[in-house]
Amino acid sequence: MKRVTGIGGIFFQSADPVRLGAWYRDHLGLDVGEWGGAVFPWGGPGSASGMTIWSVFARDTKKMEPGSATFMVNFRVDDLDALLAALRAEGCDVLDATESSDFGKFGWVIDPDGNKVELWEPPAGQ
Template identity: 60%
Template structure:
């Protein structure tokens, strides 16, 4: 079973996400979109970059100011294997038009997002 097949995104907390995104747009040329982040095309698909509000609960239960999103081929299968291996899977998987999402904690207490893109991406 393939596990991680790429990085889907880098997400981090900011006191002022809009101002930070504007800084990256102006000074580093990131094409920041209306949703607040930028997307980079790559071999395995796009990689997203996005600042979140400093008080977001999306990274909980991690106290880290960042979260890495890893692209996976089979979210349900990987979550099942991670549970068998004794990993701390958090929350229930969610599906949306953007694909399927699940979460696991690493040994340092960082929440990791696992993302299975929609078919065809």
């Protein structure tokens, strides 16, 4: 339930990468290796089918708020509602707002470094 199902390559800095890696492991279920990262193979056994989106937003976008970064990572998830409930129970900073559209369901959490993280449950079959 708490496993994200895929992203492309995302690289960013932290003043305390070990602490931040542990937060992503403990709360989002990433399999963070000793080298500090996680791998999401596409199309293999147990992995999601799909794609990774790359997009540039205008400087004045509100999409990153209330996060403090100029980027946002979007993680695919299997059950958004269950994950958001689990994150709230774990004391994470989960935003109240969610969105549903033809593209799926979206929710957000703020990581310990102040980065807004998007959680996306794709429509069935995607």
